[in-house]
Amino acid sequence: MPRTKTLKFRLGLVAPLALICALRAPEAFAQAPAAAPPTPPAAATPVPPAAATPVPATPDAVAPAAPTAEAAKDLPSATDLATLRAELDETKKALEEVKSQQSDAETAATPAEDSSSSGDALKIYGFMDMGVSRTWVNKSSVLSTIFQGANNTTFVVGNVNFYFDAQPIKHFRGLAEVRFTNQPLGEIVNYGGLAGTFQRKDSFSYDSGGTALNAPIWSGGVILERAWIEWNELQALKFRVGNFFTPFGIWNEDHGTPTLISLALPQFIIQRQMPIRQTGMMVYGNAFAGDWELGYAATLSNGRQEISNYNFNNSIGLGGRVYARRDTGSVNTTFGLSYFTGTTRDKETDVVIDPSAANGIGFADKTKFEYTEHVAGADASIDIGPTRIRSEAVIRRQVYKPGQRPPGSALFSPGSFAPDLWQETVYLLVAHQLPWAGLEPYLYAEYMENPTIISDASLGLSLGLNIHFNSSVQWKTQATRSMFFNALYHSPYDVSANNVSQLYSRLVMAF
Amino acid sequence: MNTRRAFVSALLLSATLGLCTRSSEAGGDAIVVIVNKANPANSLSAGDLRPIFQTTKTSWSSGGEATPFNLADDNPLRQDFDQAVLGLDPDRASRYWKDRKIRGGARAPKQLPSTGAVLRAVATNEGGVGYIKASEANASVKVVARIAGGKVSGP
Numbered sequence: 001m002p003r004t005k006t007l008k009f010r011l012g013l014v015a016p017l018a019l020i021c022a023l024r025a026p027e028a029f030a031q032a033p034a035a036a037p038p039t040p041p042a043a044a045t046p047v048p049p050a051a052a053t054p055v056p057a058t059p060d061a062v063a064p065a066a067p068t069a070e071a072a073k074d075l076p077s078a079t080d081l082a083t084l085r086a087e088l089d090e091t092k093k094a095l096e097e098v099k100s101q102q103s104d105a106e107t108a109a110t111p112a113e114d115s116s117s118s119g120d121a122l123k124i125y126g127f128m129d130m131g132v133s134r135t136w137v138n139k140s141s142v143l144s145t146i147f148q149g150a151n152n153t154t155f156v157v158g159n160v161n162f163y164f165d166a167q168p169i170k171h172f173r174g175l176a177e178v179r180f181t182n183q184p185l186g187e188i189v190n191y192g193g194l195a196g197t198f199q200r201k202d203s204f205s206y207d208s209g210g211t212a213l214n215a216p217i218w219s220g221g222v223i224l225e226r227a228w229i230e231w232n233e234l235q236a237l238k239f240r241v242g243n244f245f246t247p248f249g250i251w252n253e254d255h256g257t258p259t260l261i262s263l264a265l266p267q268f269i270i271q272r273q274m275p276i277r278q279t280g281m282m283v284y285g286n287a288f289a290g291d292w293e294l295g296y297a298a299t300l301s302n303g304r305q306e307i308s309n310y311n312f313n314n315s316i317g318l319g320g321r322v323y324a325r326r327d328t329g330s331v332n333t334t335f336g337l338s339y340f341t342g343t344t345r346d347k348e349t350d351v352v353i354d355p356s357a358a359n360g361i362g363f364a365d366k367t368k369f370e371y372t373e374h375v376a377g378a379d380a381s382i383d384i385g386p387t388r389i390r391s392e393a394v395i396r397r398q399v400y401k402p403g404q405r406p407p408g409s410a411l412f413s414p415g416s417f418a419p420d421l422w423q424e425t426v427y428l429l430v431a432h433q434l435p436w437a438g439l440e441p442y443l444y445a446e447y448m449e450n451p452t453i454i455s456d457a458s459l460g461l462s463l464g465l466n467i468h469f470n471s472s473v474q475w476k477t478q479a480t481r482s483m484f485f486n487a488l489y490h491s492p493y494d495v496s497a498n499n500v501s502q503l504y505s506r507l508v509m510a511f
Numbered sequence: 512m513n514t515r516r517a518f519v520s521a522l523l524l525s526a527t528l529g530l531c532t533r534s535s536e537a538g539g540d541a542i543v544v545i546v547n548k549a550n551p552a553n554s555l556s557a558g559d560l561r562p563i564f565q566t567t568k569t570s571w572s573s574g575g576e577a578t579p580f581n582l583a584d585d586n587p588l589r590q591d592f593d594q595a596v597l598g599l600d601p602d603r604a605s606r607y608w609k610d611r612k613i614r615g616g617a618r619a620p621k622q623l624p625s626t627g628a629v630l631r632a633v634a635t636n637e638g639g640v641g642y643i644k645a646s647e648a649n650a651s652v653k654v655v656a657r658i659a660g661g662k663v664s665g666p
């Protein structure tokens with residue numbers, strides 16, 4: 001927008017100035033002495049454009065090879081140049097005056113109190129990414145069948161996220177981020193065979209607003225990524241209420257494809273070792289001690305809400321993060337510690353015979369499962385010039401309440417119950433932006449210990465390349481090899497058959 | 512006469528264009544950082560200014576709200592200021608603020624259209640801080656730092 005403005009400004013000035021110039025030129029010549037002799041600078045001046053451009057053959061338009069007395073007479077004299085210089089000075093003054101007037105007008109039109117003025121009441125921005133994914137999985141692996149995208153190349157609409165950032169009055173701000181998707185079209189609703197009748201999710205309908213009776217449409221879902229309102233008057237104590245990303249480590253808050261270095265998310269985010277988002281309240285703030293910024297965030301929430309928006313056990317989730325950051329301009333270092341604890345319960349509501357109820361039928365709740373979790377994380381983020389280093393380590397403990405374990409996998413371990421868990425993850429990512437073509441290659445390794453039906457440990461190694469075309473557009477590509485093994489328990493199965501290779505590529509735009 | 516008129520017109524037009532181009536550059540004039548006259552600070556370092564212009568620090572050490580005013584991204588003064596204070600070239604500065612928005616972080620400083628507007632905003636806002644050309648500073652504001660050759664120094 002500023003560039004457009006500047007361009008318009010320039011064009012707006014140049015056009016009248018050129019016009020003034022064209023109109024005033026004869027005046028300048030009229031004032032010059034008719035018999036002014038040619039001067040060396042005039043002779044050295046490049047041939048006038050009129051002579052270089054083919055024009056109808058008139059005596060004036062014929063340019064001789066060497067300056068003749070007639071041609072020399074046409075060239076500006078020293079007096080002409082002095083007059084022109086004076087005119088240029090006048091023009092310059094006029095331009096400055098116009099600029100000053102424009103500045104005054106813009107200042108008058110722009111409230112200058114602060115960034116919460118009404119001029120900034122609502123901002124809309126966001127990001128998008130589109131591209132292609134390919135996954136290679138051994139066909140004997142269960143992963144090749146339960147994940148629909150395995151062993152196929154699929155073009156994808158990744159994220160289409162819009163932010164609505166409102167600050168209608170000073171010190172109060174609301175932010176809603178929504179993601180538009182075409183999900184869950186095509187997802188498996190029910191497996192076939194022993195599981196019953198195979199069924200795929202279909203979002204087809206006829207377009208009731210269309211101009212044809214049989215115009216089809218396929219609807220998609222809108223995801224509310226976050227929505228909160230905050231009061232931010234005090235630097236050391238800000239208050240946020242609503243649905244927010246859990247302040248935990250680096251990745252969860254970086255959140256968006258343009259901001260994240262790696263294209264693929266780490267498994268501890270994908271497997272939600274801590275709640276990605278929570279509904280509740282958060283206080284946060286920071287203070288400075290010398291060169292160091294010391295910050296904190298503390299949350300009080302419903303805890304995990306992956307089952308329902310309701311809180312089924314009156315238990316609250318508690319969490320927090322503290323960090324220390326030092327930014328010297330050339331080196332930016334952040335160290336952080338995060339923690340979350342909460343109890344998650346799912347309940348089932350049954351219709352039962354109840355003699356005490358009015359018609360003998362009542363409702364009864366029973367717990368499906370209930371567990372308590374503790375998640376702790378440590379993170380480090382270091383930017384040294386064009387080099388970016390990120391690392392996080394997360395440890396999680398999940399303990400079921402006695403008698404409240406859910407059944408284990410009916411397919412892979414029928415009759416079992418879900419065990420208590422320890423999960424640990426650590427990753428290291430190093431990226432370096434090369435001095436040309438916006439190339440930023442990176443290496444990324446993630447190790448996780450997490451008992452699953454596949455294995456109890458995995459290692460992911462990635463090689464990626466981001467090409468920053470400009471500050472808004474990147475092309476991100478990543479190749480990943482995920483390897484599974486049993487680090488904790490012996491397994492009679494060859495879990496390496498589940499190893500996965502993936503290639504992702506996305507064109508990413510922030511706006 | 513046609514030749515002469517065309518030549519002079521072209522000369523003046525190119526001079527005008529050149530003038531316009533030069534007018535959008537810092538032109539070698541030093542940049543000064545200005546605060547409201549009521550602000551007790553007499554000198555600010557790059558380390559003091561950085562968190563204020565990153566909007567991670569929203570109050571002055573002496574108390575009171577800090578309100579930074581920026582120029583537009585493509586203004587050469589802004590680019591020189593970002594490089595000297597934030598350590599960011601124009602492309603990285605633009606990415607910095609885009610990343611901040613995507614994270615949902617605090618808003619960037621308010622942008623004003625001209626140094627004249629910055630001067631006025633700082634003069635009328637107690638917590639205001641901004642930057643202008645040294646030649647434009649006047650008694651309505653207090654100069655607390657000077658930026659020349661990519662370095663921030665005392666006033």
